[in-house]
Amino acid sequence: SQQGEEDPQALSIQEGENATMNCSYKTSINNLQWYRQNSGRGLVHLILIRSNEREKHSGRLRVTLDTSKKSSSLLITASRAADTASYFCATDIYNQGGKLIFGQGTELSVKP
Amino acid sequence: DTEVTQTPKHLVMGMTNKKSLKCEQHMGHRAMYWYKQKAKKPPELMFVYSYEKLSINESVPSRFSPECPNSSLLNLHLHALQPEDSALYLCASSQDLASLRNTIYFGEGSWLTVV
Numbered sequence: 001s002q003q004g005e006e007d008p009q010a011l012s013i014q015e016g017e018n019a020t021m022n023c024s025y026k027t028s029i030n031n032l033q034w035y036r037q038n039s040g041r042g043l044v045h046l047i048l049i050r051s052n053e054r055e056k057h058s059g060r061l062r063v064t065l066d067t068s069k070k071s072s073s074l075l076i077t078a079s080r081a082a083d084t085a086s087y088f089c090a091t092d093i094y095n096q097g098g099k100l101i102f103g104q105g106t107e108l109s110v111k112p
Numbered sequence: 113d114t115e116v117t118q119t120p121k122h123l124v125m126g127m128t129n130k131k132s133l134k135c136e137q138h139m140g141h142r143a144m145y146w147y148k149q150k151a152k153k154p155p156e157l158m159f160v161y162s163y164e165k166l167s168i169n170e171s172v173p174s175r176f177s178p179e180c181p182n183s184s185l186l187n188l189h190l191h192a193l194q195p196e197d198s199a200l201y202l203c204a205s206s207q208d209l210a211s212l213r214n215t216i217y218f219g220e221g222s223w224l225t226v227v
Contacts, residue, residue: 030214031213031214033215033216035218040200040223041220041221042116042118042202042218042219042220042221043155043202043204043218044218045215045216045217045218048213048215050213088154088155090216092214092216096168097162097167097209098143098145098160098162098167098168098206098209099157099160099168100145100157100216101157102154102155102156103154104153104154105154
């Protein structure tokens, strides 16, 4: 069973705009990870935020985590056409070591 | 080097065939994973190995048989598969299971088509 819900399911923006994707989950977690997947390819790890962290930055990426609301958001600033991909959040479930469960994903399309 | 290597990249097999998917990592990771992903869907966890022992089996049918010969290798043996098993099979690894910073790294996947 899948733990996470993501919204929007699809997002289309112009190059240079910011893209925000949201993820909600149901159970306690050790950490939450965001991944990117280009069509037909493997998953690329973007960023990990631990359950005791609230915000994390990596380049043009900003991730927030609200454990009280069981939600996270991924912000991509100044988007580029190369950011076009599917983005998944994945939760490392507390006390179930190794059980990384993925959300449904957001398909991001960045138009040049 | 954060690389997980999977072979073959593409595999077509009949329903009576026996084949294997292979995965290798040289990052010294002690946890390895198999995920299955259908088109337009998120990856679904199948198996987790920790220190070469099976830690999690997500009620996967026995026609999928995982094997971890050593800490760097993970195999998925396939036998008597059905067409609905056609999917992208992703291998992943991480340092271990018991860490708040347990980043999981994925390979490029093996595309499996069952005919």
